[in-house]
Amino acid sequence: MIPIVIKPRGRLGNLMFQLMLALKIQERLDCKSEIFGISIPEWNIFKERGPALKNPLLLSGHTFDLDEVCYLLRSGAVDGVLINGWGMRVEYYGDPRLYNQIFPPQKQESFFGDDVILVNVRAEDITSGRYRGYYPLPLDYYEKVIRESGRHPVFFGQLDGQSYIDILKEHFSEAEFLPQASPIVDFGRLRSAKHVCLSISSFAWLGTWLSSVAETIHMPVAGIFDPRPGIQNLIPANDPRYHYWEVKIPSMKERSKIDSMLWISNYSGSRKIEKRMLHSIIAAGATRRVNNKVFQEFINRSAPGK
Known part of the structure; x- marks a missing residue:
């Protein structure tokens, strides 16, 4: 039996990604294995702590070669895998409908009609600017998405007691x-809305990606949603529900020199990303295993102005 041990890190969205990654490894192994170490009470998931591994394969971050991971596990070169990261790359996971049994939709008190766009807000710890992949989104982004949608905005999420709110x-x-509600209630809200505007949040991303109701999902290509650094990739390129928006959030160096609340109010550069530009963004974020010379030429041809 091959142990797949998860070291839980983060809140609900992060834990869900860790479990999904473990399940994908288990599926690819096609031999006896067991998942340990994670509990997600919201989904009635409780896994035992698991064995102490002496020579584990450690998975940190997001970018892995899952075929190589499974080869090493089958070979016996390692005595198990320890998942210390999250694997936020959409290409690992296939059809979102596969996860409905693991994360079943819950009965909701709130239902949002076709005339509503549900607008998610991420605030709390990210307003400090100390997390590289996160930043509060500007008024300009929300304003342009709402205008294009033509629907009545309903804001929800982390809405308690901050100047950003x-x-x-x-x-x-x-x-x-x-x-403001519990995470599981907010997750249900995301899954029950036809039209959604995302903040930079893995939690919000999962809620809409798993939705069987969503028709339009507006997503900012910024922070963890920008695949160009080659770390995360949460762009479901062939999913027609998604509408992508470019928002250039401040770099870590810039954040120390600006007033974030002034930036939120004054930024005006949000713009819709068209298909050709999206292809360029996806290509630029390809991992090293596929980022060869021919692929680089495609990136250059797809760049704006080419």
Whole structure:
């Protein structure tokens, strides 16, 4: 029996990614294996702590060669795998409908009609700017998405007691702001809306990706949603539900020199990403195993202005 041990890291969205990665490794192994180490009470998932591995294959971060991982596990060169990362790369996971049995839709008190766009807000710890892949999104992004949608905005998410939320409420004074709820309630809201505007959040991404109801999903290509650094890739390129927006959030160096709340109010560069530009972004984020000379030529041809 091959042990697949998860070292839990993060909140609900991160834990779900860790479990999905473990399940994909288990599926590819096609031999006796068992998952250990993770509990997600929201989905009634409780796994035992698992054995202490003496010579494990350690998976950190997001980018892995899953075929090579399974080869090493089958060979006996390692005595198991320890998942210390998350694997936020959509190409690992296939059809989102495969996960409905693991993360079943729950009964919801809130249902959103076709005239509503549900707008997710990520705030709390990311407003400090200390997390590289996250940043509060500007008014300009939300404004342009809402305008294109032509629907009534309903904001929800991390909405308690911050100046960022005050700015949003003042600017979108005619919008509805739902009371802050538990993560599992918010996850259900994401899955029950036809039209959604995402913040930079793996939790929000999973909620809409898993949805069988969503018809349009507006997604900012920024932070962890920007595949160009070659780390995460959460762009489901062939999924027609998605509409992509370029938002250039400040770099880590820039963040130390600016007032984030002024930037949120004054930024005006959000723009819709067309198909050709999206192809260039996806190509630029290809991992090293496929980023060869021919592929680089494609990236150069696809760049804006070419």
